[in-house]
Amino acid sequence: MTAAPSLLRRHGGGVSLVIDPRGAGRVLYWGPALPAITDGLWNAEPPATPDPGGAAPLVPLTGWGYGGLPALSGRWAGGGWAPRLAVTAVSGEGQALSLTLADPGGALSVVLDWELDADTGVLTGTAAVTNHGAEPYRLDGCAALCLPLPGWVDEALTFEGGYIREFQEHRQPIGPGALVRENRRGRTSHDSFPALVAGEAGFGAVHGSLFAVHLGWSGNHRLTLETLAAGTRVLMAGELLLPGEVVLAPGETYRTPPAYAVAADGGLNGLMARTHAHVRRRILPRVPLPERPVHLNTWEAVYHAHDPQGLGDLARAAAAVGVERFVLDDGWFHGRVNERHGLGDWWPDPSKHPGGLAPLAEAVRALGMRFALWVEPETVNPGSTLHTDHPDWLLRLPGDPDGRRQYVLDLGREAVADHLFARIDALLRSAPVDMLKWDMNRDLAGTGWQGEPAVRRQVAGVYRLIDRLRATHPHLEIESCASGGGRADWGILARCERIWVSDSMDAHDRLSMQRGFTLFFPPEVMGAHVGRGQSAVTGRRLELDFRCAVALFGHMGVEWDLRGINAEERDRLAAWIALHKRHRALLHGGRWVRLPLDDRAVTGHGVVAGDGGSALYLVAQQVTRPGIVTVRLPGLAPGAVYRVTVPEPSPCPLPWGRAGLRFTGAHLAAAGLRLPLGTPDEAVVLHLERCGGETS
Numbered sequence: 001m002t003a004a005p006s007l008l009r010r011h012g013g014g015v016s017l018v019i020d021p022r023g024a025g026r027v028l029y030w031g032p033a034l035p036a037i038t039d040g041l042w043n044a045e046p047p048a049t050p051d052p053g054g055a056a057p058l059v060p061l062t063g064w065g066y067g068g069l070p071a072l073s074g075r076w077a078g079g080g081w082a083p084r085l086a087v088t089a090v091s092g093e094g095q096a097l098s099l100t101l102a103d104p105g106g107a108l109s110v111v112l113d114w115e116l117d118a119d120t121g122v123l124t125g126t127a128a129v130t131n132h133g134a135e136p137y138r139l140d141g142c143a144a145l146c147l148p149l150p151g152w153v154d155e156a157l158t159f160e161g162g163y164i165r166e167f168q169e170h171r172q173p174i175g176p177g178a179l180v181r182e183n184r185r186g187r188t189s190h191d192s193f194p195a196l197v198a199g200e201a202g203f204g205a206v207h208g209s210l211f212a213v214h215l216g217w218s219g220n221h222r223l224t225l226e227t228l229a230a231g232t233r234v235l236m237a238g239e240l241l242l243p244g245e246v247v248l249a250p251g252e253t254y255r256t257p258p259a260y261a262v263a264a265d266g267g268l269n270g271l272m273a274r275t276h277a278h279v280r281r282r283i284l285p286r287v288p289l290p291e292r293p294v295h296l297n298t299w300e301a302v303y304h305a306h307d308p309q310g311l312g313d314l315a316r317a318a319a320a321v322g323v324e325r326f327v328l329d330d331g332w333f334h335g336r337v338n339e340r341h342g343l344g345d346w347w348p349d350p351s352k353h354p355g356g357l358a359p360l361a362e363a364v365r366a367l368g369m370r371f372a373l374w375v376e377p378e379t380v381n382p383g384s385t386l387h388t389d390h391p392d393w394l395l396r397l398p399g400d401p402d403g404r405r406q407y408v409l410d411l412g413r414e415a416v417a418d419h420l421f422a423r424i425d426a427l428l429r430s431a432p433v434d435m436l437k438w439d440m441n442r443d444l445a446g447t448g449w450q451g452e453p454a455v456r457r458q459v460a461g462v463y464r465l466i467d468r469l470r471a472t473h474p475h476l477e478i479e480s481c482a483s484g485g486g487r488a489d490w491g492i493l494a495r496c497e498r499i500w501v502s503d504s505m506d507a508h509d510r511l512s513m514q515r516g517f518t519l520f521f522p523p524e525v526m527g528a529h530v531g532r533g534q535s536a537v538t539g540r541r542l543e544l545d546f547r548c549a550v551a552l553f554g555h556m557g558v559e560w561d562l563r564g565i566n567a568e569e570r571d572r573l574a575a576w577i578a579l580h581k582r583h584r585a586l587l588h589g590g591r592w593v594r595l596p597l598d599d600r601a602v603t604g605h606g607v608v609a610g611d612g613g614s615a616l617y618l619v620a621q622q623v624t625r626p627g628i629v630t631v632r633l634p635g636l637a638p639g640a641v642y643r644v645t646v647p648e649p650s651p652c653p654l655p656w657g658r659a660g661l662r663f664t665g666a667h668l669a670a671a672g673l674r675l676p677l678g679t680p681d682e683a684v685v686l687h688l689e690r691c692g693g694e695t696s
């Protein structure tokens, strides 16, 4: 037995991290908290020197003879591409840990800054690469975090989908070679949400040990999970750099966006307990969170057809059902007759809003609601005043296609950023606007600056502009939208309160989107609207109760022309909104759980109060299935006795009626409830209130 090396350890939030800093450095352990560091931990590992066939060093590099995917790649202009980084310095107090790795020749260094959150156990990591050489260094990529996973991790969950079908989960077994998820769209993307979950085979809602990583960045990304020849597994996440996008001049540094790594027991519910807590405590810009008002969004109600009388009527109809914030979507600004015109000219169109926005905003406020506004600052339509005055402000390479007939403005240029800031700032001062819906309806594919790719520069510019606006208007809230859910990640979430999940409000499809979305986002940031009876996007017809039940569990809103609905629909919608408001503190602050349902015809989730005293669950049937479904309800205090009721106005399929029976939490988790759900696209909401028993 060799002498115990001096190991670096961090513990927090039920997670342990142990690093052997010798040589190239190595993570010896990352996972559920270890009661003690024993000899076995380090003795079973080869010394932390580069091992061509074995475990990955802290920064896996081809220069070490490492055969897997490197965490860092690049090349000096004068030659040289295979540095051998070894740990030269360690620092960091409390939960933080900073490791400096340098090449023996001294030409390159990488500083890894890690922090293991004491409450949530989430590990945040960034890497900073500095070129100390005499020649420029073209950086092709650098992972923000690189972590080993145990060999029993056998199954991966990644995300797929697309426009109007965001956040779809995809399961696959982990085999030899690498599982790679990349995004080159310049926005976070609709089809490749930047997260990867891996766990023991068959992990589910309530069982399985898991590991996950998410990149907090609204541009391009690269996530990999590789099985090395020796069987070791390596998880990496970082920004995807386009060719030539980062060239470090001598002395320059590149810092990766942050990656967040989560180790969890108890299946996906265990994972969400950590990700949601982390978003609430560490990511969201405003803590404590403001109460989230129920929205009315004008888009699917009036599209571009704005007229003061019509909007006034819509606002009155919204207030009558209990809406608390009126969001004036696309269509209000100069020259915006359709999606091909107007972007860039951020002042009210005099033919639609003759006195500016203030009269409408004041009317909305007089009805007891707040007022919010849609903007899309990053793009411009050809023919707009902005484009005519500044045709050179575009981020555009020759031949770049004009997606949705709009171009991208170069936010890396100070003059452009200053102009946009001044315009939006003036808007915010012209009327009582308390939230911006910040849209971005174009990929950055093919855009560039001076012949070079410029995604990174653009994302940094967007972040700077939003940060500046927020600093100037401290009470401003922002909703992130990019043709629906194309910009959802913890990078943008650090600067906004809400995310528009998808342009499809089809409640049937929304269930699977919300399922995937909530793995990394708590329900209160999930924009969830009740749309019209026949979906404007999919054409599917769904009952009002079903549409409302699905929207109830997020940041609820309505996106429907309420001027045309009948009294019965109005009263029912108002009753659902009242239900949401009654339980808003629970819905937006409780512990989100997914129901362990093997039957793919049925899906469901719930929110349990932090003290286990109450809960709301949704059980939804999606396709036809015969008979009764047994639904186990996780997350409750096992020894507590709960009264299970079906609140108005949810339909009530319980044979014993709405009033409810009493069950213990243990019974509901193990044996469950038997529900006679019948037809597809039918849902029931269950309310549970503790009425006795023990609190844990």
Ligand code: GLA
Pocket (backbone or CB within 6 Å): 299, 329, 330, 339, 374, 439, 441, 481, 482, 483, 484, 500, 502, 503
């Ligand atoms: C995008 C958004 C929609 C709406 C339209 C307006 O598609 O996702 O919610 O705001 O733009 O053009």
